Amino acid sequence: MPNYEGIKNILGPLRVYENEPLSRHTYFKIGGPARLFFEAKSLDDLKLAAATAKENKIPFVILGGGANVLISDKGFNGLVIKNRADGIKLVGLKGTIDKTGTGIKNALVWAASGTPMNQLARFTIDQGLEGLEFLLSVPGTVGGGIKINAHFEVEKGDFLGNHLVSALLLNPKTGEVKNVDSTYFEFSYDHSKIQESGEIVLEAVFRLDRSEDPKDIWQKAMDNVKRRNQEQPVGVACSGCIFRNIEHDDAVRLSTPNLTTSTGYIIDSLGLKGTKVGGAEVSRHHANFILNTGGATASDVIELINLIKAKAKETYGLDLKEEIFLIGDFK
Numbered sequence: 661m662p663n664y665e666g667i668k669n670i671l672g673p674l675r676v677y678e679n680e681p682l683s684r685h686t687y688f689k690i691g692g693p694a695r696l697f698f699e700a701k702s703l704d705d706l707k708l709a710a711a712t713a714k715e716n717k718i719p720f721v722i723l724g725g726g727a728n729v730l731i732s733d734k735g736f737n738g739l740v741i742k743n744r745a746d747g748i749k750l751v752g753l754k755g756t757i758d759k760t761g762t763g764i765k766n767a768l769v770w771a772a773s774g775t776p777m778n779q780l781a782r783f784t785i786d787q788g789l790e791g792l793e794f795l796l797s798v799p800g801t802v803g804g805g806i807k808i809n810a811h812f813e814v815e816k817g818d819f820l821g822n823h824l825v826s827a828l829l830l831n832p833k834t835g836e837v838k839n840v841d842s843t844y845f846e847f848s849y850d851h852s853k854i855q856e857s858g859e860i861v862l863e864a865v866f867r868l869d870r871s872e873d874p875k876d877i878w879q880k881a882m883d884n885v886k887r888r889n890q891e892q893p894v895g896v897a898c899s900g901c902i903f904r905n906i907e908h909d910d911a912v913r914l915s916t917p918n919l920t921t922s923t924g925y926i927i928d929s930l931g932l933k934g935t936k937v938g939g940a941e942v943s944r945h946h947a948n949f950i951l952n953t954g955g956a957t958a959s960d961v962i963e964l965i966n967l968i969k970a971k972a973k974e975t976y977g978l979d980l981k982e983e984i985f986l987i988g989d990f991k
């Protein structure tokens with residue numbers, strides 16, 4: 661039996677919750693209890709919690725905003741560390757600096773990994789820096805965003821990873837902390853190397869160009885928000901896109917309209933919009949979203965995912981791949 665009391669004493673007995681329902685901490689509003697739950701309010705908290713779990717040989721997982729996960733109905737039998745370690749600052753400027761800042765060419769922005777991406781977007785737009793305005797209103801944290809290489813208009817290169825300069829990573833197996841540059845992550849669409857290595861992002865530095873016309877950036881960001889609100893379901897519990905988009909070669913093979921790689925298009929064309937399992941429903945608005953219409957369980961969502969995958973395989977020979985990450989026991 662793990663030494664739960666010992667872990668609580670190290671992290672602060674009043675700060676560690678037992679059997680905390682994880683449905684309270686996910687955008688899906690789904691998830692059973694965490695055996696132990698701790699909110700890390702600083703990077704020191706985050707490191708201490710990870711080290712304590714490792715020393716006491718209990719499994720642990722980092723939860724950012726909970727915007728890209730499906731947590732098992734059985735919950736997580738270990739320590740869930742909710743990352744609330746936030747903070748943003750300018751750490752470097754390049755160019756000639758005058759009072760108006762007009763000579764600045766680009767800037768380096770540091771962010772703690774628990775910083776909401778929306779906050780990072782606001783900060784950079786306010787500084788007249790362009791590149792991350794597509795993150796305005798995107799839920800989740802910088803750490804979760806780096807893991808999936810958060811994006812918007814892929815064809816325009818709106819990827820978080822495209823602006824990353826370096827990051828501080830914690831290896832959960834060895835406890836080693838190392839600074840790596842962006843090439844380490846081998847970023848591509850919906851991919852970064854930490855998906856395989858399991859490393860934890862502690863902090864990150866981004867490089868952003870000074871905009872020629874800073875007032876335009878807010879407008880561009882607001883236009884993106886408007887578009888997202890038109891294209892995606894709003895105000896319903898969900899976890900964003902469930903599946904990654906299909907490969908370009910598959911779009912060519914299937915002659916999709918304008919060679920779209922949108923999995924939303926694929927699911928729609930299978931006639932699955934509105935399909936329900938328990939409380940989980942394929943959105944009628946955007947078919948790559950599964951909604952929790954009330955009381956959906958993780959098992960409902962998995963059943964719906966499997967149904968979509970089977971139909972996509974049978975009809976189009978496609979192997980759809982989840983974008984969301986599963987946490988807990990799904991056996």
Ligand SMILES: Cc1cc2nc3c(=O)[nH]c(=O)nc-3n(C[C@H](O)[C@H](O)[C@H](O)COP(=O)(O)OP(=O)(O)OC[C@H]3O[C@@H](n4cnc5c(N)ncnc54)[C@H](O)[C@@H]3O)c2cc1C
Nearest residue numbers: 724725726727728799800801803804805810811860861900
């Ligand atoms: C309504 C809605 C709209 C969305 N729209 C978009 C969109 O336009 N573009 C887009 O890219 N995404 C979108 N998403 C998905 C989501 O916002 C992103 O995937 C986001 O990056 C998730 O971050 P998070 O902190 O919530 O991660 P979580 O869901 O908390 O975690 C996801 C994974 O990352 C791991 N993780 C979390 N923090 C760290 C860390 N510090 N270090 C290492 N691993 C970590 C977790 O263990 C888990 O495996 C949307 C989601 C919703 C609900």
